[in-house]
Amino acid sequence: MAEATIRSAAASRPGPLLRDLLGLGLIALGGLAGYLLFPDNLAFLTRLISVALLVLSLDLIVGYCGIASLGQAALYGAGAYTAGIACLNGVTEPFLLVLIGAAAGAMTGLLMGAVMLRAHGLPQLVLSIALVQLLHEAANKASWLTGGSDGLSGMVPAPLFGVFEFDLWGRSAYLFGLGLLLVVFAVLRLVVRSPFGMLCRGLKEDPLRISALGIYAFPVLLKMFVISGAVAGTGGALAAIATQVVGLDSVSFELSANALVMLVLGGIGHLYGALVGTVIFMALEHVVAAANPFHWMTLVGAVLIAIVLFAPRGLSGSLDQLAGLLTRQGGRAGR
Amino acid sequence: MTPVFEVSRLSKEFGGLKVSRDISLAMAEGERLALIGPNGAGKTTFVNLVTGRIRPNSGHVRLDGEDITALGPEQRVRRGLVRTFQVTRLFPDMTPEEHVIMTVLQRHGKAARILARFHGDSEAADEAADVLATLGLTEVARRKVGAIAYGQQRLLEIAIALAQRPKVLLLDEPAAGVPSADTPRIEEALARLPASLAVLMIEHDMDLVFRFARRVVVLAAGELIFEGPPADVARDPQVREAYLGSYAHAGSHA
Numbered sequence A: 001m002a003e004a005t006i007r008s009a010a011a012s013r014p015g016p017l018l019r020d021l022l023g024l025g026l027i028a029l030g031g032l033a034g035y036l037l038f039p040d041n042l043a044f045l046t047r048l049i050s051v052a053l054l055v056l057s058l059d060l061i062v063g064y065c066g067i068a069s070l071g072q073a074a075l076y077g078a079g080a081y082t083a084g085i086a087c088l089n090g091v092t093e094p095f096l097l098v099l100i101g102a103a104a105g106a107m108t109g110l111l112m113g114a115v116m117l118r119a120h121g122l123p124q125l126v127l128s129i130a131l132v133q134l135l136h137e138a139a140n141k142a143s144w145l146t147g148g149s150d151g152l153s154g155m156v157p158a159p160l161f162g163v164f165e166f167d168l169w170g171r172s173a174y175l176f177g178l179g180l181l182l183v184v185f186a187v188l189r190l191v192v193r194s195p196f197g198m199l200c201r202g203l204k205e206d207p208l209r210i211s212a213l214g215i216y217a218f219p220v221l222l223k224m225f226v227i228s229g230a231v232a233g234t235g236g237a238l239a240a241i242a243t244q245v246v247g248l249d250s251v252s253f254e255l256s257a258n259a260l261v262m263l264v265l266g267g268i269g270h271l272y273g274a275l276v277g278t279v280i281f282m283a284l285e286h287v288v289a290a291a292n293p294f295h296w297m298t299l300v301g302a303v304l305i306a307i308v309l310f311a312p313r314g315l316s317g318s319l320d321q322l323a324g325l326l327t328r329q330g331g332r333a334g335r
Numbered sequence B: 001m002t003p004v005f006e007v008s009r010l011s012k013e014f015g016g017l018k019v020s021r022d023i024s025l026a027m028a029e030g031e032r033l034a035l036i037g038p039n040g041a042g043k044t045t046f047v048n049l050v051t052g053r054i055r056p057n058s059g060h061v062r063l064d065g066e067d068i069t070a071l072g073p074e075q076r077v078r079r080g081l082v083r084t085f086q087v088t089r090l091f092p093d094m095t096p097e098e099h100v101i102m103t104v105l106q107r108h109g110k111a112a113r114i115l116a117r118f119h120g121d122s123e124a125a126d127e128a129a130d131v132l133a134t135l136g137l138t139e140v141a142r143r144k145v146g147a148i149a150y151g152q153q154r155l156l157e158i159a160i161a162l163a164q165r166p167k168v169l170l171l172d173e174p175a176a177g178v179p180s181a182d183t184p185r186i187e188e189a190l191a192r193l194p195a196s197l198a199v200l201m202i203e204h205d206m207d208l209v210f211r212f213a214r215r216v217v218v219l220a221a222g223e224l225i226f227e228g229p230p231a232d233v234a235r236d237p238q239v240r241e242a243y244l245g246s247y248a249h250a251g252s253h254a
């Protein structure tokens, strides 16, 4: 009898799907609120979205596969530069540019994964740093293609749907970014709840157990690097389209490290944390750093220490625990 | 009849410590074999060697007549050589149902699908439900593994192994760490393993061994020192000596 219950329930599990729809609704609402409340800051908010995509892509690697990386901006920068170069060479359709950026990110992810997955632990982390530094240097040296330390500028993307110009106000760019974020987020929620996503979680916790099921880790993890690269590349392309400049900072170690900080701040392993962390980090940076850059660094340090000590699962983890207590679901968001 | 599983002259040294010495062993289809031996005798190492987790210094492993010595652990599993672990290796955040579904999906070649819902494969879900029911785990199928009793976790290890549809199953102390009140359930599960399956069980509990196996091999300090029916084990002078500890210096200090 109890067995029959399992069978019937296995077919339809409305719980997680409903929660994801709710999550998407919240993101859309938050995004629209930003649009209405801060009409003068849309350029900043668009940049925030592009960085959120980078941090999401990092969560796929760190949170779902247990692979620490301090070189994630390599994938973001690959997307930004490729989209930028394409735009300067006459490919101006924004959706096409995003696809190009995503493809470049995915390719770079494939390479990065192929290299990083040769190692484990600390050497792996060092490899990630080495890779982003290499790419940074390459972008710096190949100035005929990338503009070197001046970066790329002067891209003029075609109007969105042929109608909405990417103007000074940045309205089109912001709504374009918000739309991209929603689509990417929805897709990623599906990805992490697929058999593949489940397998990644297993590999993160106990690779030996997965191997004892007859499953090779390498192709699975490599696939995640490719997906992660596509997401980061999308973020990079968005930045290129919205700001119409691409600089060396987009392939920097610093951006990579900041992305990791944002992820840890928000909480790893359920995608929501990536968004929460990015919003809090970048909003604080925007406000505090404008007043005093030194205070900003101090604040980041203090907040990080507090997080690690008092909320090791990140801010969203704590929020989630709270929500769990309130709704007596007791579960982690999205798990 | 060719043995379904055959190990010949398997040897392994860990920096001078010989943990396997020239071990040869064969199992027929459907056989129930017990592998016993004092702590540190090299029993788990033997399992690690034949499953490809550790590379032997010399010797061969054959499965169904095929030499699998050069294959990696994943390939051996795919050919039907499956093990369980002395200390359970499970995912505390996942449910028993999810463990078994993942296993079944792997057997169907669908474990790494992206464009599918993990819980959406009703074929896999049904098969998982059957396996879990066989082992009496239906009640806890949807709980987090971290929250179920250790005895149930041990049963889940067996459920996962069964869902892999092995030809040869190596059980490394399937009742280790289980409160004695729960061992009958484990034993019952072992008694109901498919008849055609060749099972090698490592076990310290001699009562369990007596009821389970028709043949026993004894490993001491990496060497097989006895092979025969369970009734003769206790009478064998070499085995008595091994258990009294005269071999202990070559193994662990247990």
Ligand SMILES: Nc1ncnc2c1ncn2[C@@H]1O[C@H](COP(=O)(O)OP(=O)(O)OP(=O)(O)O)[C@@H](O)[C@H]1O
Pocket: B014, B019, B037, B038, B039, B040, B041, B042, B043, B044, B045, B046, B086, B251, B252
């Ligand atoms: N990776 C390793 N490196 C070095 N020595 C090892 C390694 N693995 C096992 N050993 C040693 O090999 C010997 C056999 O260990 P093994 O775990 O196979 O014993 P066992 O018979 O399974 O014991 P138990 O009954 O306690 O499970 C022990 O002395 C152990 O310390």
Ligand SMILES: [Mg+2]
Pocket: B043, B044, B045, B086, B172
């Ligand atoms: Mg052992």
